[in-house]
Every structure is written in structure tokens, then in C-alpha cells.
Amino acid sequence: MAKTQAELFEFMRANGLAVIATASPRGAAEAALLDIAVTPELEIIFETTDATRKFRNLKDNPRVALVVGWDNDQTLQYEGLVDEPLGREQERITAHYFSVFPQKLSHRNWPGNHYFRVRPAWIRFSNYNSPRTVEEHQFALPDEGKAEARDSFFARLKNVFAPRS
Secondary structure, three states: OOOOHHHHHHHHHHHOEEEEEEEOOOOOEEEEEEEOEEOOOOOEEEEEEOOOHHHHHHHHOOEEEEEEOOHHHEEEEEEEEEEOOOHHHHHHHHHHHHHHOHHHHHHHHOOOEEEEEEEEEEEEEEEOOOOOEEEEEEOOOOOOOOHHHHHHHHHHHHHHHOOOO
């Protein structure tokens, strides 16, 4: 029986760590371990500073892959698009992040610290216990409802697929 969204959320929330994979402007794969805060909508929220490789990569290419969990022979692969919300959405995601990691409240005062959100496009949950199960979930990315945000997203996506010299 396939996991429900609530069960996927609980698995991700219980793990609290993920490895994120990004690509450099030259296409080199780069990975990093993150603390993650997950919403019931399966958004992943994390922080990073502008001094990291992943920060520069995220600004160039919004596509990311993450792996959550590895205990008890269960793991979740997650692909999605990252953004750095502003205004009310930024307030919402940072409030959620700090509700999960209250010990990190001082981080919002760090110079160059940023809060990102990843929304899922595809999730694969694998359970290698007997009987082995692997299930995939597809997600429609939400329409921002704003032409400016949509145009910005598609401009960045066009840059992702543009040949690199």
C-alpha cells in the first residue's frame, strides 16, 4: 500500500536531515548535509549562507535532489524546485523553520544567511525490508498566480537548459 502524504511527511519530519545535491554552473555535482524542516505539504525548508557552494548553485539552477533517511533500510529520494520566498511566504517558512529548530533563532542575524524552500516534483520512497517496496509519487508544482514570478521562474529554467560554454 502506497504511503500517504501524511506518512511521507512523518518519515521526513522524523529524520530531520537530508543530503542535497546541486549542480555548479559548470555542471559539477555537489552535495551537502542539511538540517531540514518539513511542512505537511512536503515543502523542505533549510538555511544556508551566501558563502557556501550550494547558495551559488541554487541561484543559478533551481533544480535540486535530496535524500532523506537511511535508518531501518528505508530512504526517501526527493526532486524539486527551490526558491527563496519574500514577504509573507518568507515569514511563514522561517517561522516554521524556527518552530522545528528553536535553538537556531540567532541564525537569522548571521550576515548573509538565507532561507530556502523546496517544493516536491517527484518522491520515491524505498523500504528494503522484506517484502521490499519502492513507490513513486508525482507532484504538480503550484502556480504562483503572478506573471512576474512565473516569468522569472521560466527565465531561470531556460538558463538551466541553455548550453554552457
